[in-house]
Amino acid sequence: MSQIVLHSGQVVSPEGRFDVDLLIKDGRVHSHGQRGAFKNVDAEQIDCAGRLLLPGGVDTHTHLEHRVASGATRTIDDFHSGTVAAACGGTTTIVDFVRAPAGTAVDEAFYTRREAAEAACVVDFGFHPIVPATAGEDDSFARLRRLSEDEGVASWKFFMAYPGSMVSDAVLLEGFRVAAELGVLPMVHAENGHMVADAVAGLVAAGRTAEHEHLHGHPASSEAEAVNRAAVLAQHVGSSLFVVHVSAADAARQVREHRAAGARIWAETCPQYLASSYEQYEGAGLLAAGHICSPPIREAANAEALWTEVSNGTIDTIGTDHASFALHTGPGMLPQKDSGGGVFTGVPNGVPGVEERLVVMHTAGVLTGRITMERFVDLVSTAPAKTFGLHPRKGTLAVGADADVVVWDPAAERVLSAAAQHSLADYSVYEQMHVTGAPAAVYSRGELVSVDGEPVPGLRRGRGTYLHRARQH
Numbered sequence: 001m002s003q004i005v006l007h008s009g010q011v012v013s014p015e016g017r018f019d020v021d022l023l024i025k026d027g028r029v030h031s032h033g034q035r036g037a038f039k040n041v042d043a044e045q046i047d048c049a050g051r052l053l054l055p056g057g058v059d060t061h062t063h064l065e066h067r068v069a070s071g072a073t074r075t076i077d078d079f080h081s082g083t084v085a086a087a088c089g090g091t092t093t094i095v096d097f098v099r100a101p102a103g104t105a106v107d108e109a110f111y112t113r114r115e116a117a118e119a120a121c122v123v124d125f126g127f128h129p130i131v132p133a134t135a136g137e138d139d140s141f142a143r144l145r146r147l148s149e150d151e152g153v154a155s156w157k158f159f160m161a162y163p164g165s166m167v168s169d170a171v172l173l174e175g176f177r178v179a180a181e182l183g184v185l186p187m188v189h190a191e192n193g194h195m196v197a198d199a200v201a202g203l204v205a206a207g208r209t210a211e212h213e214h215l216h217g218h219p220a221s222s223e224a225e226a227v228n229r230a231a232v233l234a235q236h237v238g239s240s241l242f243v244v245h246v247s248a249a250d251a252a253r254q255v256r257e258h259r260a261a262g263a264r265i266w267a268e269t270c271p272q273y274l275a276s277s278y279e280q281y282e283g284a285g286l287l288a289a290g291h292i293c294s295p296p297i298r299e300a301a302n303a304e305a306l307w308t309e310v311s312n313g314t315i316d317t318i319g320t321d322h323a324s325f326a327l328h329t330g331p332g333m334l335p336q337k338d339s340g341g342g343v344f345t346g347v348p349n350g351v352p353g354v355e356e357r358l359v360v361m362h363t364a365g366v367l368t369g370r371i372t373m374e375r376f377v378d379l380v381s382t383a384p385a386k387t388f389g390l391h392p393r394k395g396t397l398a399v400g401a402d403a404d405v406v407v408w409d410p411a412a413e414r415v416l417s418a419a420a421q422h423s424l425a426d427y428s429v430y431e432q433m434h435v436t437g438a439p440a441a442v443y444s445r446g447e448l449v450s451v452d453g454e455p456v457p458g459l460r461r462g463r464g465t466y467l468h469r470a471r472q473h
Protein backbone atom coordinates (compact mmCIF):
# COMPACT_ATOMS: atom_id res chain seq x y z
CA MET A 1 0.00 0.00 0.00
CA SER A 2 1.07 3.59 -0.55
CA GLN A 3 3.23 5.55 1.85
CA ILE A 4 2.73 9.16 2.80
CA VAL A 5 5.03 11.57 4.59
CA LEU A 6 3.47 14.55 6.34
CA HIS A 7 6.42 16.83 6.91
CA SER A 8 7.06 20.25 8.47
CA GLY A 9 3.78 20.32 10.41
CA GLN A 10 3.30 20.45 14.17
CA VAL A 11 1.54 17.54 15.87
CA VAL A 12 -0.86 18.60 18.63
CA SER A 13 -1.93 16.18 21.35
CA PRO A 14 -3.46 16.81 24.79
CA GLU A 15 0.10 16.60 26.17
CA GLY A 16 1.61 19.28 23.95
CA ARG A 17 2.92 20.22 20.52
CA PHE A 18 5.66 18.37 18.72
CA ASP A 19 7.69 19.31 15.67
CA VAL A 20 7.78 15.87 14.11
CA ASP A 21 7.33 14.43 10.64
CA LEU A 22 5.00 11.48 10.21
CA LEU A 23 5.48 8.44 8.03
CA ILE A 24 2.18 6.79 7.19
CA LYS A 25 2.15 3.27 5.87
CA ASP A 26 -0.62 0.72 5.40
CA GLY A 27 -3.17 3.10 6.89
CA ARG A 28 -1.31 3.57 10.15
CA VAL A 29 1.15 5.95 11.71
CA HIS A 30 4.30 3.96 11.01
CA SER A 31 6.90 6.24 12.61
CA HIS A 32 7.70 9.71 13.89
CA GLY A 33 10.90 11.42 12.79
CA GLN A 34 12.81 14.64 13.24
CA ARG A 35 12.44 17.29 10.56
CA GLY A 36 13.48 15.82 7.23
CA ALA A 37 13.92 12.29 8.58
CA PHE A 38 11.75 10.81 5.82
CA LYS A 39 12.75 13.07 2.92
CA ASN A 40 14.41 10.25 1.04
CA VAL A 41 11.63 7.76 1.66
CA ASP A 42 9.78 6.64 -1.47
CA ALA A 43 6.45 8.18 -0.50
CA GLU A 44 4.04 10.93 -1.37
CA GLN A 45 5.61 13.94 0.35
CA ILE A 46 3.07 16.42 1.75
CA ASP A 47 4.34 19.79 2.93
CA CYS A 48 2.46 20.79 6.09
CA ALA A 49 4.44 23.94 6.92
CA GLY A 50 2.29 26.32 8.96
CA ARG A 51 -0.26 23.57 9.59
CA LEU A 52 -1.13 21.62 12.69
CA LEU A 53 -1.55 17.85 12.58
CA LEU A 54 -4.40 16.66 14.76
CA PRO A 55 -5.75 13.17 15.40
CA GLY A 56 -8.99 12.75 13.45
CA GLY A 57 -12.09 13.96 15.24
CA VAL A 58 -14.13 11.42 17.20
CA ASP A 59 -17.84 12.27 17.52
CA THR A 60 -19.40 9.76 19.88
CA HIS A 61 -22.90 11.18 19.51
CA THR A 62 -24.60 11.08 16.11
CA HIS A 63 -28.01 9.95 14.91
CA LEU A 64 -27.77 9.19 11.20
CA GLU A 65 -30.54 7.43 9.34
CA HIS A 66 -32.40 7.63 12.63
CA ARG A 67 -36.09 6.84 12.78
CA VAL A 68 -37.90 8.71 15.57
CA ALA A 69 -39.49 6.64 18.33
CA SER A 70 -43.01 7.06 16.93
CA GLY A 71 -41.78 5.79 13.56
CA ALA A 72 -43.39 8.78 11.85
CA THR A 73 -40.24 10.15 10.30
CA ARG A 74 -36.50 9.73 9.90
CA THR A 75 -33.55 12.09 9.99
CA ILE A 76 -32.72 13.55 6.61
CA ASP A 77 -29.05 12.54 6.74
CA ASP A 78 -28.34 8.90 6.09
CA PHE A 79 -25.09 7.08 6.85
CA HIS A 80 -23.60 8.37 3.61
CA SER A 81 -24.47 12.07 3.71
CA GLY A 82 -23.82 12.23 7.45
CA THR A 83 -20.36 10.71 7.26
CA VAL A 84 -19.43 12.78 4.20
CA ALA A 85 -20.30 15.84 6.30
CA ALA A 86 -18.21 14.41 9.16
CA ALA A 87 -15.22 13.81 6.89
CA CYS A 88 -15.41 17.35 5.49
CA GLY A 89 -15.38 18.77 9.00
CA GLY A 90 -12.44 16.72 10.28
CA THR A 91 -14.30 13.90 12.01
CA THR A 92 -13.04 10.45 11.04
CA THR A 93 -14.87 8.36 13.64
CA ILE A 94 -18.48 8.44 14.71
CA VAL A 95 -20.32 6.39 17.29
CA ASP A 96 -24.02 6.30 16.48
CA PHE A 97 -26.97 4.64 18.21
CA VAL A 98 -29.16 1.60 17.73
CA ARG A 99 -32.79 1.99 18.73
CA ALA A 100 -34.76 -1.22 18.36
CA PRO A 101 -38.19 -0.59 16.84
CA ALA A 102 -41.07 -2.02 18.88
CA GLY A 103 -41.21 -5.78 18.38
CA THR A 104 -37.57 -6.10 17.29
CA ALA A 105 -34.88 -7.39 19.65
CA VAL A 106 -32.01 -5.00 20.31
CA ASP A 107 -29.34 -7.33 18.90
CA GLU A 108 -31.32 -7.91 15.70
CA ALA A 109 -31.68 -4.15 15.32
CA PHE A 110 -27.92 -3.80 15.87
CA TYR A 111 -27.02 -6.23 13.07
CA THR A 112 -29.49 -4.65 10.63
CA ARG A 113 -28.15 -1.20 11.33
CA ARG A 114 -24.51 -2.24 11.15
CA GLU A 115 -25.12 -3.69 7.74
CA ALA A 116 -26.69 -0.44 6.53
CA ALA A 117 -23.76 1.53 7.93
CA GLU A 118 -21.18 -0.78 6.38
CA ALA A 119 -22.73 -0.20 2.97
CA ALA A 120 -22.71 3.57 3.21
CA CYS A 121 -20.33 5.15 5.76
CA VAL A 122 -17.21 6.90 4.46
CA VAL A 123 -15.55 7.08 7.91
CA ASP A 124 -15.23 4.48 10.65
CA PHE A 125 -18.10 3.92 13.04
CA GLY A 126 -19.35 2.15 16.13
CA PHE A 127 -22.69 1.87 17.90
CA HIS A 128 -24.17 2.46 21.33
CA PRO A 129 -27.34 0.34 21.68
CA ILE A 130 -30.25 2.06 23.39
CA VAL A 131 -31.58 0.00 26.29
CA PRO A 132 -35.22 -0.77 25.42
CA ALA A 133 -37.86 0.55 27.80
CA THR A 134 -38.98 -3.08 28.21
CA ALA A 135 -35.55 -4.22 29.43
CA GLY A 136 -36.75 -4.93 32.96
CA GLU A 137 -39.31 -7.47 31.74
CA ASP A 138 -37.73 -9.21 28.76
CA ASP A 139 -34.37 -10.67 27.75
CA SER A 140 -32.88 -7.39 26.51
CA PHE A 141 -30.04 -7.38 29.05
CA ALA A 142 -28.99 -10.90 28.04
CA ARG A 143 -28.98 -9.78 24.41
CA LEU A 144 -27.03 -6.61 25.25
CA ARG A 145 -24.52 -8.67 27.19
CA ARG A 146 -23.99 -10.91 24.16
CA LEU A 147 -23.55 -7.91 21.86
CA SER A 148 -20.93 -6.45 24.16
CA GLU A 149 -19.05 -9.72 24.38
CA ASP A 150 -19.27 -10.66 20.69
CA GLU A 151 -19.19 -7.32 18.89
CA GLY A 152 -17.05 -4.99 20.97
CA VAL A 153 -19.98 -2.90 22.14
CA ALA A 154 -18.51 -0.90 25.00
CA SER A 155 -21.38 1.42 25.94
CA TRP A 156 -25.17 1.35 26.31
CA LYS A 157 -27.53 4.28 26.46
CA PHE A 158 -30.43 4.74 28.88
CA PHE A 159 -33.22 7.29 28.46
CA MET A 160 -34.52 8.94 31.63
CA ALA A 161 -37.25 10.78 29.68
CA TYR A 162 -39.80 10.34 26.87
CA PRO A 163 -42.71 7.96 26.58
CA GLY A 164 -41.65 4.72 24.94
CA SER A 165 -37.99 5.27 25.78
CA MET A 166 -37.91 6.22 29.45
CA VAL A 167 -36.72 3.55 31.87
CA SER A 168 -37.48 3.30 35.57
CA ASP A 169 -34.94 3.64 38.36
CA ALA A 170 -35.19 -0.14 38.80
CA VAL A 171 -34.09 -0.69 35.19
CA LEU A 172 -31.31 1.87 35.60
CA LEU A 173 -30.06 -0.01 38.64
CA GLU A 174 -30.22 -3.40 36.96
CA GLY A 175 -28.63 -2.08 33.77
CA PHE A 176 -25.84 -0.22 35.56
CA ARG A 177 -25.07 -3.37 37.55
CA VAL A 178 -24.81 -5.58 34.44
CA ALA A 179 -22.77 -2.89 32.69
CA ALA A 180 -20.33 -2.69 35.59
CA GLU A 181 -19.88 -6.47 35.50
CA LEU A 182 -18.98 -6.28 31.79
CA GLY A 183 -16.89 -3.11 31.88
CA VAL A 184 -19.51 -1.41 29.71
CA LEU A 185 -19.97 2.35 30.12
CA PRO A 186 -23.62 3.28 30.73
CA MET A 187 -24.68 6.56 29.16
CA VAL A 188 -27.72 8.53 30.23
CA HIS A 189 -29.98 11.01 28.51
CA ALA A 190 -30.51 12.88 31.75
CA GLU A 191 -33.81 14.68 32.00
CA ASN A 192 -36.51 13.82 34.51
CA GLY A 193 -39.24 12.60 32.14
CA HIS A 194 -42.06 13.27 34.59
CA MET A 195 -40.96 16.87 35.07
CA VAL A 196 -40.68 17.39 31.31
CA ALA A 197 -44.14 15.91 30.70
CA ASP A 198 -45.58 18.09 33.46
CA ALA A 199 -43.93 21.27 32.16
CA VAL A 200 -45.04 20.58 28.60
CA ALA A 201 -48.63 19.89 29.71
CA GLY A 202 -48.62 23.21 31.58
CA LEU A 203 -47.47 25.10 28.48
CA VAL A 204 -50.06 23.41 26.29
CA ALA A 205 -52.83 24.17 28.80
CA ALA A 206 -51.77 27.81 28.84
CA GLY A 207 -51.75 27.98 25.04
CA ARG A 208 -48.00 28.57 24.98
CA THR A 209 -47.21 26.28 22.06
CA ALA A 210 -45.04 28.40 19.75
CA GLU A 211 -41.83 26.66 18.67
CA HIS A 212 -39.50 28.50 21.03
CA GLU A 213 -41.63 27.50 24.06
CA HIS A 214 -39.95 24.10 23.76
CA LEU A 215 -37.23 25.52 26.03
CA HIS A 216 -39.68 26.03 28.89
CA GLY A 217 -40.84 22.43 28.65
CA HIS A 218 -37.35 21.28 29.62
CA PRO A 219 -36.37 23.10 32.80
CA ALA A 220 -32.72 23.04 33.84
CA SER A 221 -33.84 21.59 37.18
CA SER A 222 -35.16 18.45 35.42
CA GLU A 223 -31.73 17.93 33.90
CA ALA A 224 -29.86 18.55 37.15
CA GLU A 225 -32.19 16.20 39.03
CA ALA A 226 -31.66 13.40 36.51
CA VAL A 227 -27.88 13.79 36.52
CA ASN A 228 -27.84 13.66 40.31
CA ARG A 229 -30.12 10.62 40.43
CA ALA A 230 -28.19 8.70 37.77
CA ALA A 231 -24.93 9.43 39.57
CA VAL A 232 -26.31 8.22 42.90
CA LEU A 233 -27.75 5.06 41.32
CA ALA A 234 -24.50 4.32 39.47
CA GLN A 235 -22.50 4.64 42.67
CA HIS A 236 -24.97 2.42 44.47
CA VAL A 237 -24.08 -0.48 42.17
CA GLY A 238 -20.42 0.47 41.61
CA SER A 239 -20.83 1.55 38.01
CA SER A 240 -19.20 4.25 35.92
CA LEU A 241 -21.48 6.78 34.24
CA PHE A 242 -21.41 8.98 31.16
CA VAL A 243 -23.85 11.89 30.83
CA VAL A 244 -24.56 12.79 27.22
CA HIS A 245 -25.38 16.28 25.95
CA VAL A 246 -25.29 18.24 29.19
CA SER A 247 -27.02 21.50 28.30
CA ALA A 248 -27.72 23.13 31.67
CA ALA A 249 -24.85 24.57 33.69
CA ASP A 250 -26.72 23.37 36.80
CA ALA A 251 -26.50 19.80 35.49
CA ALA A 252 -22.77 20.19 34.79
CA ARG A 253 -22.35 21.32 38.39
CA GLN A 254 -23.90 18.01 39.52
CA VAL A 255 -21.28 16.18 37.46
CA ARG A 256 -18.50 18.24 39.02
CA GLU A 257 -19.72 17.65 42.56
CA HIS A 258 -20.20 13.90 42.16
CA ARG A 259 -16.76 13.59 40.60
CA ALA A 260 -15.21 15.58 43.42
CA ALA A 261 -16.86 13.12 45.82
CA GLY A 262 -15.20 10.20 44.04
CA ALA A 263 -17.73 9.11 41.41
CA ARG A 264 -16.46 7.73 38.09
CA ILE A 265 -18.51 10.11 36.01
CA TRP A 266 -17.84 11.72 32.61
CA ALA A 267 -19.82 14.28 30.68
CA GLU A 268 -20.34 15.56 27.17
CA THR A 269 -21.75 18.78 25.88
CA CYS A 270 -22.42 19.88 22.31
CA PRO A 271 -21.41 22.97 20.32
CA GLN A 272 -25.02 24.11 19.95
CA TYR A 273 -25.28 24.57 23.73
CA LEU A 274 -22.17 26.76 23.72
CA ALA A 275 -22.29 28.70 20.46
CA SER A 276 -26.04 29.13 19.98
CA SER A 277 -28.69 30.37 22.38
CA TYR A 278 -32.41 30.80 23.04
CA GLU A 279 -32.11 34.50 22.23
CA GLN A 280 -31.24 33.53 18.64
CA TYR A 281 -34.49 31.66 18.07
CA GLU A 282 -37.03 33.19 20.45
CA GLY A 283 -40.07 34.12 18.36
CA ALA A 284 -38.37 32.95 15.16
CA GLY A 285 -41.17 30.57 14.04
CA LEU A 286 -39.94 27.84 11.72
CA LEU A 287 -36.31 28.73 12.38
CA ALA A 288 -37.06 28.20 16.08
CA ALA A 289 -38.37 24.75 15.13
CA GLY A 290 -34.97 24.21 13.54
CA HIS A 291 -33.37 24.86 16.93
CA ILE A 292 -35.56 22.36 18.78
CA CYS A 293 -33.51 19.59 20.33
CA SER A 294 -33.65 17.93 23.73
CA PRO A 295 -32.35 19.01 26.11
CA PRO A 296 -32.93 22.45 24.62
CA ILE A 297 -30.58 25.20 23.49
CA ARG A 298 -30.80 27.48 26.55
CA GLU A 299 -30.25 31.17 27.25
CA ALA A 300 -26.95 32.88 26.47
CA ALA A 301 -26.22 33.29 30.20
CA ASN A 302 -26.43 29.51 30.59
CA ALA A 303 -24.07 29.03 27.64
CA GLU A 304 -21.58 31.31 29.32
CA ALA A 305 -21.80 29.30 32.56
CA LEU A 306 -21.49 26.06 30.59
CA TRP A 307 -18.31 27.36 28.96
CA THR A 308 -16.87 27.71 32.45
CA GLU A 309 -17.58 24.00 32.98
CA VAL A 310 -15.76 23.25 29.72
CA SER A 311 -12.79 25.42 30.70
CA ASN A 312 -12.52 24.00 34.21
CA GLY A 313 -12.55 20.39 33.02
CA THR A 314 -16.01 19.30 34.18
CA ILE A 315 -16.97 18.57 30.58
CA ASP A 316 -14.82 15.80 29.11
CA THR A 317 -15.95 15.47 25.52
CA ILE A 318 -17.70 17.38 22.77
CA GLY A 319 -20.20 15.40 20.69
CA THR A 320 -22.79 16.84 18.34
CA ASP A 321 -26.01 14.87 18.84
CA HIS A 322 -26.31 15.39 15.07
CA ALA A 323 -29.96 14.54 14.35
CA SER A 324 -30.86 16.46 11.25
CA PHE A 325 -34.17 17.42 9.76
CA ALA A 326 -34.86 20.02 7.09
CA LEU A 327 -37.04 23.02 7.89
CA HIS A 328 -39.22 22.36 4.85
CA THR A 329 -40.92 19.12 3.86
CA GLY A 330 -40.47 18.75 0.12
CA PRO A 331 -42.52 16.50 -2.19
CA GLY A 332 -42.09 12.84 -1.33
CA MET A 333 -40.24 13.63 1.90
CA LEU A 334 -41.05 12.33 5.35
CA PRO A 335 -42.30 15.04 7.76
CA GLN A 336 -39.61 17.61 8.57
CA LYS A 337 -39.46 20.55 11.01
CA ASP A 338 -42.45 22.32 9.42
CA SER A 339 -44.68 19.32 10.18
CA GLY A 340 -45.20 20.73 13.68
CA GLY A 341 -47.50 23.35 12.19
CA GLY A 342 -46.13 26.01 14.51
CA VAL A 343 -46.70 23.89 17.63
CA PHE A 344 -43.51 22.79 19.38
CA THR A 345 -44.86 19.42 20.51
CA GLY A 346 -45.23 18.30 16.88
CA VAL A 347 -41.69 19.18 15.76
CA PRO A 348 -39.15 16.37 15.31
CA ASN A 349 -36.23 17.00 17.68
CA GLY A 350 -32.63 17.48 16.70
CA VAL A 351 -30.13 19.77 15.00
CA PRO A 352 -27.43 19.13 12.41
CA GLY A 353 -23.80 19.79 13.38
CA VAL A 354 -21.48 16.84 12.70
CA GLU A 355 -19.54 18.91 10.14
CA GLU A 356 -19.18 22.09 12.21
CA ARG A 357 -18.00 20.60 15.52
CA LEU A 358 -14.28 21.29 15.11
CA VAL A 359 -14.49 24.70 13.46
CA VAL A 360 -17.06 25.99 15.94
CA MET A 361 -15.17 24.74 18.99
CA HIS A 362 -11.92 26.16 17.63
CA THR A 363 -13.33 29.61 16.95
CA ALA A 364 -15.61 29.84 19.98
CA GLY A 365 -13.25 28.03 22.35
CA VAL A 366 -9.59 28.27 21.33
CA LEU A 367 -9.60 31.71 19.72
CA THR A 368 -11.44 33.23 22.67
CA GLY A 369 -8.93 31.76 25.13
CA ARG A 370 -11.48 29.54 26.87
CA ILE A 371 -9.53 26.40 25.98
CA THR A 372 -6.05 25.71 24.65
CA MET A 373 -5.40 23.97 21.35
CA GLU A 374 -4.21 20.94 23.34
CA ARG A 375 -7.48 20.81 25.29
CA PHE A 376 -9.40 21.24 22.05
CA VAL A 377 -7.74 18.10 20.69
CA ASP A 378 -8.62 16.27 23.88
CA LEU A 379 -12.27 17.37 23.81
CA VAL A 380 -12.94 16.53 20.17
CA SER A 381 -10.75 13.48 19.69
CA THR A 382 -8.58 11.96 22.42
CA ALA A 383 -10.99 11.98 25.37
CA PRO A 384 -13.95 10.56 23.41
CA ALA A 385 -11.68 7.84 21.97
CA LYS A 386 -10.38 6.94 25.42
CA THR A 387 -13.75 7.07 27.16
CA PHE A 388 -15.45 4.86 24.59
CA GLY A 389 -12.79 2.19 24.13
CA LEU A 390 -11.34 3.37 20.81
CA HIS A 391 -7.91 4.43 22.06
CA PRO A 392 -5.05 3.86 21.11
CA ARG A 393 -6.35 3.08 17.64
CA LYS A 394 -8.22 6.40 17.44
CA GLY A 395 -7.75 9.77 19.15
CA THR A 396 -3.97 9.84 18.85
CA LEU A 397 -1.19 10.12 16.27
CA ALA A 398 1.14 7.85 18.25
CA VAL A 399 3.01 5.15 16.34
CA GLY A 400 0.64 2.29 15.55
CA ALA A 401 -2.54 4.37 15.60
CA ASP A 402 -4.80 4.53 12.57
CA ALA A 403 -3.59 7.32 10.30
CA ASP A 404 -6.69 9.44 10.85
CA VAL A 405 -5.14 12.88 10.49
CA VAL A 406 -6.58 16.36 10.25
CA VAL A 407 -4.17 18.76 8.57
CA TRP A 408 -5.42 21.91 10.26
CA ASP A 409 -4.97 25.34 8.76
CA PRO A 410 -5.17 27.74 11.71
CA ALA A 411 -5.53 30.72 9.37
CA ALA A 412 -8.33 29.43 7.12
CA GLU A 413 -11.41 31.65 7.20
CA ARG A 414 -14.91 30.48 6.42
CA VAL A 415 -18.48 31.60 6.80
CA LEU A 416 -20.75 28.74 7.85
CA SER A 417 -24.01 28.37 5.98
CA ALA A 418 -26.62 25.83 5.01
CA ALA A 419 -25.66 26.39 1.38
CA ALA A 420 -22.09 25.26 1.99
CA GLN A 421 -22.69 22.37 4.39
CA HIS A 422 -22.85 18.70 3.37
CA SER A 423 -25.69 17.72 5.66
CA LEU A 424 -28.90 17.44 3.65
CA ALA A 425 -30.62 19.80 6.10
CA ASP A 426 -31.62 23.15 4.60
CA TYR A 427 -30.50 25.34 7.51
CA SER A 428 -27.74 25.66 10.07
CA VAL A 429 -27.83 26.81 13.68
CA TYR A 430 -24.47 28.45 12.86
CA GLU A 431 -25.73 30.33 9.78
CA GLN A 432 -23.33 33.17 8.87
CA MET A 433 -20.94 32.41 11.74
CA HIS A 434 -17.41 33.48 10.77
CA VAL A 435 -14.83 30.89 11.73
CA THR A 436 -11.06 30.96 11.64
CA GLY A 437 -9.18 27.67 11.53
CA ALA A 438 -10.41 24.69 9.49
CA PRO A 439 -9.29 21.35 8.09
CA ALA A 440 -7.14 21.76 4.97
CA ALA A 441 -7.01 18.01 4.42
CA VAL A 442 -8.40 14.99 6.25
CA TYR A 443 -7.05 11.45 6.10
CA SER A 444 -8.88 8.34 7.27
CA ARG A 445 -6.59 5.32 7.71
CA GLY A 446 -4.09 7.03 5.44
CA GLU A 447 -6.59 7.75 2.69
CA LEU A 448 -7.37 11.34 1.76
CA VAL A 449 -11.11 11.86 2.30
CA SER A 450 -11.57 15.64 2.14
CA VAL A 451 -9.67 18.75 1.01
CA ASP A 452 -10.59 22.28 2.10
CA GLY A 453 -13.92 21.10 3.43
CA GLU A 454 -15.00 19.21 0.31
CA PRO A 455 -15.05 15.44 -0.19
CA VAL A 456 -12.41 14.09 -2.57
CA PRO A 457 -13.76 12.90 -5.92
CA GLY A 458 -14.39 9.17 -5.93
CA LEU A 459 -14.67 8.88 -2.14
CA ARG A 460 -15.90 5.33 -1.85
CA ARG A 461 -19.29 4.75 -0.27
CA GLY A 462 -18.92 2.07 2.37
CA ARG A 463 -15.17 2.52 2.91
CA GLY A 464 -15.82 3.12 6.61
CA THR A 465 -15.43 0.10 8.86
CA TYR A 466 -17.15 -1.04 12.01
CA LEU A 467 -15.08 -0.53 15.16
CA HIS A 468 -14.93 -3.12 17.90
CA ARG A 469 -14.35 -1.20 21.13
CA ALA A 470 -12.67 -2.18 24.39
CA ARG A 471 -14.76 -2.65 27.53
CA GLN A 472 -12.72 -0.97 30.21
CA HIS A 473 -14.99 0.64 32.78
Ligand SMILES: [Zn+2]
Binds near residue numbers: 061063321
Ligand atom coordinates in the same frame (compact mmCIF):
# COMPACT_ATOMS: atom_id res chain seq x y z
ZN1 LIG B 1 -28.73 12.05 21.01
